[in-house]
Amino acid sequence: VIFIFAESVIKMASSSVAFANVLNNTSPSKLKTQDALVVVKDLEKRIRVEAIQKRIRVREFFLDFDRLRKGTVTSGNFRTCLSMLGLNFSEDEIQALIEKYATADKLFHYRQFCNNIDAIFADDNLRATTVKEMTSSAMFTPQESQLFKDTLQLIRYKVKANRIMFKEMFQDFDRTRSCHVTRDQFARVLTQLGLVPSESDLELVCRKYLDKGNTKEVNYLKFLRDVESAHSDEPSISNSSTGNVLSKAQTAGSDPIKFASSVIIENKVPSAIDASELEQRIQAEVVMKRIRVNEFFRDFDKLRKGFVKENQYHTVLGMLNLRLTEGELNALYQKYSNDRGFNYVRFCESIDSVFTTKGIEKNPQLRVKQLTSTDTMAARRRFLNFSEEEKDCLQDCLERAQKFILTRRVLLKPLFADFDVTRSGHVTRNQFLRVLTQLGFSVADGEMEVILKRYLDKGNAEEVNYVDFCRDIDQPEEIFQVEKPAAKTVDLKNLHGEPFAKQTIVNDTPDDIEDLLAKLRRIAKEKRVRFAEFLRDFDKLRSGNITITQYRTGLSMAGVVLSEVEFNLLVQNYQSSNKPGSIRWRQFCEAIEEVFVTRNLEKNPNAGPSNANTTMNYGRTRQNYGEKSTAKQVVERFAHFVKKHRLNAKPSFQDWDRHNRFKVTPKQFRQVLASLKFDMSEEEFAEVCKLYRSDDGQEVKYLAFLNDTAVTESAFITNQGVSTTVKEAPKVFNTTRQRNLNVDELMERVKHLVKQRRLRPLEFFIDYDPLRKGCIPRSKFRGALDILKLGLTSDELDRLEAYFQSEQDPTKVNYARFNEIVETVFTLKGLEKNPTLKIEEFKAPSYLDPLDVLNDAEEQELDTILKGLGYKIYKFHILLKPFFQDKDRAKCGKVACSRFRSIMDLLKLPVTEREYQLICKRFSAAGIEFNYVEFDNVMKHYSGDAEAM
Numbered sequence: 001v002i003f004i005f006a007e008s009v010i011k012m013a014s015s016s017v018a019f020a021n022v023l024n025n026t027s028p029s030k031l032k033t034q035d036a037l038v039v040v041k042d043l044e045k046r047i048r049v050e051a052i053q054k055r056i057r058v059r060e061f062f063l064d065f066d067r068l069r070k071g072t073v074t075s076g077n078f079r080t081c082l083s084m085l086g087l088n089f090s091e092d093e094i095q096a097l098i099e100k101y102a103t104a105d106k107l108f109h110y111r112q113f114c115n116n117i118d119a120i121f122a123d124d125n126l127r128a129t130t131v132k133e134m135t136s137s138a139m140f141t142p143q144e145s146q147l148f149k150d151t152l153q154l155i156r157y158k159v160k161a162n163r164i165m166f167k168e169m170f171q172d173f174d175r176t177r178s179c180h181v182t183r184d185q186f187a188r189v190l191t192q193l194g195l196v197p198s199e200s201d202l203e204l205v206c207r208k209y210l211d212k213g214n215t216k217e218v219n220y221l222k223f224l225r226d227v228e229s230a231h232s233d234e235p236s237i238s239n240s241s242t243g244n245v246l247s248k249a250q251t252a253g254s255d256p257i258k259f260a261s262s263v264i265i266e267n268k269v270p271s272a273i274d275a276s277e278l279e280q281r282i283q284a285e286v287v288m289k290r291i292r293v294n295e296f297f298r299d300f301d302k303l304r305k306g307f308v309k310e311n312q313y314h315t316v317l318g319m320l321n322l323r324l325t326e327g328e329l330n331a332l333y334q335k336y337s338n339d340r341g342f343n344y345v346r347f348c349e350s351i352d353s354v355f356t357t358k359g360i361e362k363n364p365q366l367r368v369k370q371l372t373s374t375d376t377m378a379a380r381r382r383f384l385n386f387s388e389e390e391k392d393c394l395q396d397c398l399e400r401a402q403k404f405i406l407t408r409r410v411l412l413k414p415l416f417a418d419f420d421v422t423r424s425g426h427v428t429r430n431q432f433l434r435v436l437t438q439l440g441f442s443v444a445d446g447e448m449e450v451i452l453k454r455y456l457d458k459g460n461a462e463e464v465n466y467v468d469f470c471r472d473i474d475q476p477e478e479i480f481q482v483e484k485p486a487a488k489t490v491d492l493k494n495l496h497g498e499p500f501a502k503q504t505i506v507n508d509t510p511d512d513i514e515d516l517l518a519k520l521r522r523i524a525k526e527k528r529v530r531f532a533e534f535l536r537d538f539d540k541l542r543s544g545n546i547t548i549t550q551y552r553t554g555l556s557m558a559g560v561v562l563s564e565v566e567f568n569l570l571v572q573n574y575q576s577s578n579k580p581g582s583i584r585w586r587q588f589c590e591a592i593e594e595v596f597v598t599r600n601l602e603k604n605p606n607a608g609p610s611n612a613n614t615t616m617n618y619g620r621t622r623q624n625y626g627e628k629s630t631a632k633q634v635v636e637r638f639a640h641f642v643k644k645h646r647l648n649a650k651p652s653f654q655d656w657d658r659h660n661r662f663k664v665t666p667k668q669f670r671q672v673l674a675s676l677k678f679d680m681s682e683e684e685f686a687e688v689c690k691l692y693r694s695d696d697g698q699e700v701k702y703l704a705f706l707n708d709t710a711v712t713e714s715a716f717i718t719n720q721g722v723s724t725t726v727k728e729a730p731k732v733f734n735t736t737r738q739r740n741l742n743v744d745e746l747m748e749r750v751k752h753l754v755k756q757r758r759l760r761p762l763e764f765f766i767d768y769d770p771l772r773k774g775c776i777p778r779s780k781f782r783g784a785l786d787i788l789k790l791g792l793t794s795d796e797l798d799r800l801e802a803y804f805q806s807e808q809d810p811t812k813v814n815y816a817r818f819n820e821i822v823e824t825v826f827t828l829k830g831l832e833k834n835p836t837l838k839i840e841e842f843k844a845p846s847y848l849d850p851l852d853v854l855n856d857a858e859e860q861e862l863d864t865i866l867k868g869l870g871y872k873i874y875k876f877h878i879l880l881k882p883f884f885q886d887k888d889r890a891k892c893g894k895v896a897c898s899r900f901r902s903i904m905d906l907l908k909l910p911v912t913e914r915e916y917q918l919i920c921k922r923f924s925a926a927g928i929e930f931n932y933v934e935f936d937n938v939m940k941h942y943s944g945d946a947e948a949m
Helices: 002-012 016-024 034-054 059-063 075-085 091-100 110-122 124-135 142-162 167-173 183-193 199-208 220-228 275-289 293-298 310-320 326-336 344-352 373-380 388-408 413-417 429-439 445-455 466-473 513-527 531-538 548-557 564-574 585-595 625-645 650-654 666-675 682-691 702-709 743-757 761-768 778-788 794-803 815-825 856-876 881-887 897-906 913-923 932-943
Strands: 180-182 217-219 341-343 426-428 463-465 545-547 582-584 775-777 812-814 894-896 929-931
Touching: 034 091, 034 110, 059 075, 059 110, 075 091, 142 199, 142 220, 167 180, 167 183, 167 220, 180 183, 183 199, 183 217, 183 220, 217 220, 275 326, 275 344, 275 373, 293 310, 293 344, 310 326, 310 341, 326 341, 326 344, 341 344, 388 445, 388 466, 413 429, 413 466, 426 429, 429 445, 429 463, 429 466, 445 463, 445 466, 463 466, 513 564, 513 585, 531 545, 531 548, 531 585, 545 548, 548 564, 548 582, 564 582, 564 585, 582 585, 625 682, 625 702, 650 666, 650 702, 666 682, 743 794, 743 815, 761 775, 761 778, 761 815, 775 778, 775 815, 778 794, 778 812, 812 815, 856 913, 856 932, 881 897, 881 932, 894 897, 894 932, 897 913, 897 929, 913 929, 913 932, 929 932
Parallel strands: none
Antiparallel strands: 180 217, 426 463, 545 582, 775 812, 894 929
16 A cells, blocks of 8 residues: 555656655655655755765764753754754755654654764765765656656757857856855746746756755756757766867767857867877967976975976976866876886976977087967967868858958957957857857858857867957958058968968068158158167167168167068168178168258258158059049049038048047948948049058048048138138138228127126236236237137237237237226226216127128028027927037037038928028138037027026
8 A cells, every 4th residue: 555655646746845745744654665765865965965065073963952862852953953054954854854763752863863974974985975976966756857857858948949048147146156056046047037837847957956965056057068968868967177178189989069059158178188289288388487397396306316206296287387187187197207206307308398409509500499479379279170171161151251241341350349348359159159140141050160160269169269250351451452462361271280360471662762761751750769779779889880680680679670672772772881781870860860850950040841751652553534533523422422411421430530640441431431321333432542542551531531522511601602612621601701800899899708708807917917017928918818718810819919019018018908998898997086977888799790790681681580490499499509519529519510400400490501501601610610509599589588588
């Protein structure tokens, strides 16, 4: 009967919770079934794990409750001891333990329980078995195991179907990166993602991954690995190597990792251990860290026998921090060990061969190879082998990617750099795939495997080198048709020895010596280089001559990279006639430094500044008449395009010009035009780039292009209001009418501004007149007015200085008389002597045209225009100023005139061409911008807002 009942209980149990519920409804005598014993053994193993981890003697907790040392305690005391041990068991699990160790008088036999638990400290085999099973403390019945497999398979299917990446969600809770989260956090993530169908399944999954001897922490990393192991029927974790394990050959019989499909966890790529390859890696580490390995071994070999013990060998390599796995350490030890121990002398000779050659003193003419960046490549990069089919596939994929990037005109590197916060040159595998998906570049899974295999170079299957990928894909375009025989190309087929792009060999050929000197002058001017400082040290006797080798060394120290043709040309022109094999470095430096100053200027003080040539040609052909006409047609089309769509193209170029050099690369230039939806053919684009190329031929001067197309404005308003196209002048509208303003009109303007802003000019002038003489120099007078920000031009300031010139000293200005006239807007001088005198209030000029920019007919026409706009603003309750402030990044109160028109169109306040010209003429600032602050103040009078305020 008991057997039949137990069988029915097993069929009904779908999880540990259900099994425990059945136990509660069953008498204690029926707990002696096989499944009940499995549950108790599972609990005992979890207690042993806790005891060995914390080094706890469980018996000591029970002795406090057993003063007579009978070996029994009550069930309540047993529950208290479990709480003191920090073990959180369910009520059903505690009841199962009590039933097992219950005595006839219903007490808990703790002595027998403690003997079973403490046996782990006396039995070495039991301790080893327990430690081995510490990573998984759960025991399942056959039905529970099958249910767990089905649940895990369902989770795996949902993750694959929905492309879920939930490692980051667990890591948000795992701040210490211990790969464990609490039980509630684990359940919260799975429930939030909808991956577990029921509570019982969730409880079963949590039980599986409780690997720390308690029910608090869940190993989510082990769970992720089991979910990703799609081909394994029994989820498990094998202790893979923890080191960097990429090498030439993968482990025989191991399944290759699917780089593209493995989207959950970080994988280590297994590999076979090759002692020679390990030595190359150690040599690279030693070169990079500048380590002398021999010195570390000598501390353990006091008698200098050349041998150390195995534990000493492991200690030394641990001190060197060479990041080798246990298998790699054993492989090296087997190669250099014998009966006497590890032969570190032979090992160090092999490692130090990268620095020098043994026995070099016997061959003094032998040249030792200098260390380069390639010598540390093995320590910094780890690459996989490629078969011939994979090489061809990679070549085809990268060629298609190059064509895709060239067609779309996308800058690839900034997209990856957004994810690379630390600027390490690597992104995660998921981020790499995300960028490619965002660009719409799709390849087959097999092709993506090959691409990832090529650029995973950090010893794992997670970090992708996007810098090398961009270098291979996003190559510079040869837009200017400059002949460069040694271009920056990458041999994608040669992936064994050197997987990176080789260093470019400079092979530039100048037209003549002046062309070469122009290049050097430009380098000296841009980088502020003084070549004499690098060459002077080689001429200790100051004879003006140095050897050719010293000359080349000095140029290299200055950071100048020259081709063989360029260097030979310099040698031919500056070779000393008196001393063969020497260079006249002083004459060379004088020719270069003409870009800074003219020599012997003290003998000719009236000489003008130096006009040293800095424009180089280097074989670039000039445009003929047909090519120039093609470029001019494109410029005219762009001018019409900008005027039609009312665009301001300059900010789009400035986004790429961070240093305000008014130059961008050809690719950036083309991308800006494409973003503005301006179409042109490849031939037209090439001709435009030729026309506006920079001096070095590598960039495009976009400011000259915009000036020729008159992007900022396309019309110049004259006194009569006639529109005239102007391309060479940046100003668009006249600030004032072209007439001679007299001093009275200037003073009226000054009075109006002083009263409007409530200024006291005297306080600004007396700072420059400590003796209060009433006169200050012209420069001080102009500086004070500039601080007042009255907006006077240079001609107007000259007129005021001439009018208020001091009679005693013509170099000074009588500011006291100027201040008396200005102060009349507030009061009159000597008013205390005539108290009955009535002062007439100063009447400011009309707010519509205070500067008298318009004539009478234009002023009347503008008044009609603004009345119409004011009515619409009042009717629709429009606030003008915020729309202009959104476009005023500098917060200067001014925007481009074209921006004013686009804002009016946005607010559905359209103006005609005549109205636009008239408004811009009135509210122009410095002739090139629109003063929206003044326009807003004037419109408040027409809309009625000024009276309301």
